Amino acid sequence: MTTFDPYAPSRDTTEGKVFSVTGGDWDALVQDIGATKEERVVVNMGPQHPSTHGVLRLVLELEGETVTEARCGIGYLHTGIEKNMEYRNWTQGTTFVTRMDYLGPLHNETAYCLAIEKLLGITDDVPERASVIRVMMMELNRISSHMVALGTGALELGAMGPMFFAFRDRETVLEIFEMITGLRMNMAYIRPGGVQQDLPEGALSKIRDGVKLMRKNFKDNATLLIGNSIWMKRTQGIGYLDLAGCTTLGITGPVLRSTGMPWDLRKVQPYCGYENYNFDVVTADTCDVYGRFLIRMNELEQSLRIIEQCVDKLEKLEGAPVMVADKKIAWPAQLAMGGDGLGNSLDHIRQIMGTSMESLIHHFKLVTEGFHVPAGQAYVAIESPRGELGASVVSDGGTRPYRVHFREPSFNNLQATAAMSEGGMVADIIGAVASIDPVMGGVDR
């Protein structure tokens, strides 16, 4: 036989035919592996992974445990909010924007409403009480958002205790939200021209009690984490991003402030009267996960300070209006709090149904059609818990937005994942992403 079998060449011996099985091109294959020194593995992390902070997909190229490339896959939570808003009137838009960054609903609403007010030219007509309520609600919201950032961030790094404390304290804020707006999240409470309704009776004393309680409770997480050797090792020097990196990537918020840059829009470009409050801009100079953690911890106290000042102001402004005086813009229905939660105002219904045809027409027109917003575009940026939240709003003069776009800090900051984690260990990606604190509802909109 002269045919050659590459997998089992044979030779004749005195004992008979002997086959030596080599397995084809294994020699060449083994040699090739030896030539490339690396051992690269591509790992898909997410979108359904408990520590990717929501439906975030990370495509990681690993060499052993070292990350050589990190790419983000997003879009799993895209709901077309910006498109939908073009088919609803301006006021209805608040119900949409509140659902974007679901941990900072009041910031979304405020940015959107400030942009509409800028287009309408009524920025200065918004009553002071409404602005103070907005500031107070936003600062409460900042606390509840930071609580989730701290709690889930710690949980993702393997520390369960801080999560319990954080969610306990967040509950205090959510109860206040529920009392004031009727809802714990997605409230659509802030409306163009003011807020949806005034504070209910007993709200201010509940807030005072809540502030006192939170100030005491916040110490729990601080004592649990600050100085804890495991926590320090998992966060210090991890997820490094310096000022140059932040500027070129457009990073704002706690990540930018962790480079030592005291950039906080509440201070440098005040809105809603933030210039009238005493508070400090918290910074760190470590550029790492630990610095961002410390900033969030310390911002809690600054938020409490602002809330206390708001409560003092609101006590003096008791009974002042919370919506612009212009009845062509102000939402007509004054709601009343019934025994079972929100309800219609019987006085208002009596007036439009029983006494005034014009009121009925006006109510009907404003609710179904909405108000006209003069043509033009505006960009309003506020400091959300995650950084600069910008609302780009375009009107064509109609009763619906022509185009609304949100410059979401989560969306932008998530781009820093690669810069923060490439070259590090795979376990440190978790800490880096958690320190960006992306909210996927805001990223994908």
Place this chain on the structure above:
Amino acid sequence: MTDGMFGANGTGDTSGYGGLVRKASAAGSSERPYGGYFDDVADDLERAYPDFADAIERVVVDRGEITLHVKREKLVEVALILRDTLKFEMCMGVNGVHYPEQTGRELHAVYPLLSMTKNQRIRLEVSVADADAHIPSLVEVWAGNNWHERETFDMFGIIFDGHPGLTRILMPDDWEGHPQRKDYALGGIAVEYKGATTPPPSERRSYK
């Protein structure tokens, strides 16, 4: 979109003032002085950039914001000068706006810029024709524009030339069409409740 829920075939105006049409027009070009720091920005840019008159089509100051309308061929040059000489270190991304009635310049890209050094904000706007929707990418100037440009491509179909990887970012990779364009219907399904049917939002009566 006027023939929807109530079968209104006209303007759908029930106010009795159907004849009163308020024409919605974009703000025209502004004259100097622009006010505030806007004059300084324009002066500095004119001084630093000899091609100013050619590159900047018009300057609009509206509602306390300044917009520089830039020719797309000059966009990268202007952006570099704004970043390096005028200290606009940050670009807050880009977003598109589709104006189908502006023939020849249907697609606009809007860039809000921020200077942390001087605490100023300006806006750049580039408009291109739908048939030739190409704009040079600014990722080389501000790396953070990467995802924003991908989103604008995804939603409007504007192609950012020179982008390192211009793929869809929010919609699935095999999606057809660009959802934020005005010629892209919202979609949705009619909802029936207790015998009454509510059409999808884009087919309901539209107020303008």
